[in-house]
Amino acid sequence: MKYDDTTIVLPTYNEGKNIGKLIGMLLKSYPNISVLVVDDGSKDMTREVARKISRLYKNVKLFDRSEEGLERGLTNSIVDGLLLSRTKYAIVMDADLQHPAEKIADIKAALGRRNKIVVAYRAEVPGWALFRWIVSKSLIKIAYAVLVIRGGTRCRDIFSGYFGTETAFFKKVYLKNKQRFVGEGYKALFDLLKCIPDGSVKIAQVPYTFHVRMAGESKASSKQVLALFSSFLR
Template sequence: MRTLVIIPTYNESENIGSIVGRVRASVPEAEVLVVDDGSPDGTGELADALAATDANVHVMHRSGKEGLGAAYRAGMTWGLDAGFGAIVEMDADGSHQPEQLPSLLAALRGVDRPGADVVLGSRWVEGGGVVNWPARRRAISRGGSAYSRIALGLPVKDVTGGYRAFTAEALRALQYDRTESQGYCFQIDMTRRAYDAGLSIVEVPITFVERERGASKMGGGIVVEAMLRVTLWGVTGLPRRFRKRTPAPTAEPVARA
């Protein structure tokens, strides 16, 4: 299964070399696509330099900052068109440890269990966790996942995490290209679409490490977008979820002559 790791970037010049190098060392057979949204700090040029010396590194240059969701949609389309069978989402800042990627891919490929359609790197299952987060940030993240899980009826612990692997068939089935979210709400949207499409979802424990260099892209607008969209999806999806959970009536046996 050819694997593509998509890494969206915006002003990640301090991190891009390290993260790409760690991915290539951890999963040498995987290829990397850096999707740069016109970073003014030169991230795109640094990525080009990496690609010039490694045929398994590719770069997509976009004209400006359009959001995480748009970057992933563009990268996924590129990967599917190129024939990759597995596509991975990963942050550029080192918070998603490339050394844990083999565990996600093993779950996707069915090394120790039946293969999954979608694998979520989860901070909130047994064995997962976060490093260098203050209590407030931890509470916001866990609260956001809990609210999304309850509002949307999702049977997963980490709804908002961004370290994920999909089969190509799963991405097509959940219609990733029809998502509209631009911030981290994109991850919630992808999770609910995967569940609604009946795909198998597995959570693998990861340790999320807070970035050491550069600035976080998490802003108030991203949180507001997520709250509004999740609430809307939750309300409009209630009738469908109720029907899904209500057992079908047992059919009466047909009398035979």
């Protein structure tokens, strides 16, 4: 399969221990794929590592949001990454090695079958703390109900951070619905699904196993739960 029509968008905040390894894996498995690291002013080596690799490979780029004075946020970063992608397709994934890179092949294949969105869903979540699991399950149930009430598109993992889209499609939906995205939030896919009337486009789903984080820390916090509730109302 050809990958020169695909950009991998990697939002990063303090992923210095992971980013080099991940980009190495991506370039090895998918030569010619474009990689766009979207960083929010990491305090560790993330930007130095990404910049160094970007000097060696013309298909790897770093967008340093802090340098542009942009407001921090995971959804803001994902949106910027997708808007800046110059390829027909883009795939968003975490930069902490929790999303298995081998699934990119399946996501890209499904995008090639004219799906506007391809969501990688967590078939297994090993090693999660019970409390985090309960909070996550409850929020998913509420958010799913919000999508039903508001007539948005549904899928198995509406909170997935691992998804692909046709970039022109994303840009069109986003530019029409900017105010419905919560920039500081963590659930860019949920914001997007909310803006797509149920049944209006073809979407596909691909299973994957969520890995335990080996290095660096999760940035998830109660602030993002508040952001999610604000997204329910937009």
